[in-house]
Amino acid sequence: MQKNNVIWHDKYVKREERNRFFKHKSGLILLTGLSGSGKSTIAHYAERELFARDVHAYVLDGDNVRHGLNSNLGFSREHRKENLRRIVEVSKLFADAGMLVFAAFISPNKENREYFRTRFEDDNFLEVYVKCSLEVCEMRDPKGQYKKARAGIIKNYTGIDSPYEEPENPDLVIDTARTDIRTAGQMLLDLIDNKGFLVVE
């Protein structure tokens, strides 16, 4: 059996094989920006368009991560860091499984975003800044969080009483105050295409 272990170890399905089979690269696209800027919406638009082209993408965002894997984390400095660490590690697993991951999270700290880049060094990683003024985000307030933050019910809310540090060198900036969802989604798809994610050598 030990002998078999050795033999069968080579049988693992490697990432490169999955990439060749799916005919596209796997990796991580981080969408950072204020709550209400449209990160998840853009990511899901791209996911849908890619699905129609047989490209296997998956969106990680507050909806499916905060209520599950990271449900035991709050918003302290330490917990925010652990939140991102887990997202990075799950993204690594998804990338290994051949999928393109969109991670749509506020990710307000430059330092924490650098962690993504470091863990995905020499891997396929893109940073997209979904830019939108606080005024517009607050007006949209899709989950009523800004209202609660203004009322002091939620503390340390990014943009209100916790800072958002703008990315300095993102791979793409999408200004959603001036761009409709179709155009925004297309910008993201073009980026992925131009960066060579949709071909496998």
Added chain:
Amino acid sequence: MQKNNVIWHDKYVKREERNRFFKHKSGLILLTGLSGSGKSTIAHYAERELFARDVHAYVLDGDNVRHGLNSNLGFSREHRKENLRRIVEVSKLFADAGMLVFAAFISPNKENREYFRTRFEDDNFLEVYVKCSLEVCEMRDPKGQYKKARAGIIKNYTGIDSPYEEPENPDLVIDTARTDIRTAGQMLLDLIDNKGFLVVE
């Protein structure tokens, strides 16, 4: 934009759509058993065979989870529980993404294994007991862990100074002391097939 959010929300690629596209179900197959019983080996054998049939499976095991996502967890009672909780939640994400997950972990406690079943209630979940006597596992000792446990270098090692509670009603028992890897892998594949995982209505 808020209006767009609503419109595009329907655009999310749902699990059912991925299942239809891949032409197989997604879900979780837990392989439980002593260290050295052959859990990962069997899981990877099945993964490889399924890949050849265009079925998208992925193995979560100590190799890719303990060193990444769960690298900040030890082996205390509380940490073992959190270890499994995260594995369950990651499996949920993979299942949502249309994949069949093999979770190959010792999972020595009945209570913790019940947690898997509860979280995957009404979902596709199978429990496979990879059975092998401690004597044989210890003889194989692929990572030299039993030797360390016997020497007291590793504490609370399952089978040595921490109990393994045998599953009472697993969906399948594979006795790897008497079964070669090819037969064992085929037993797992037959189970998946018989349970209807490889067809989508």
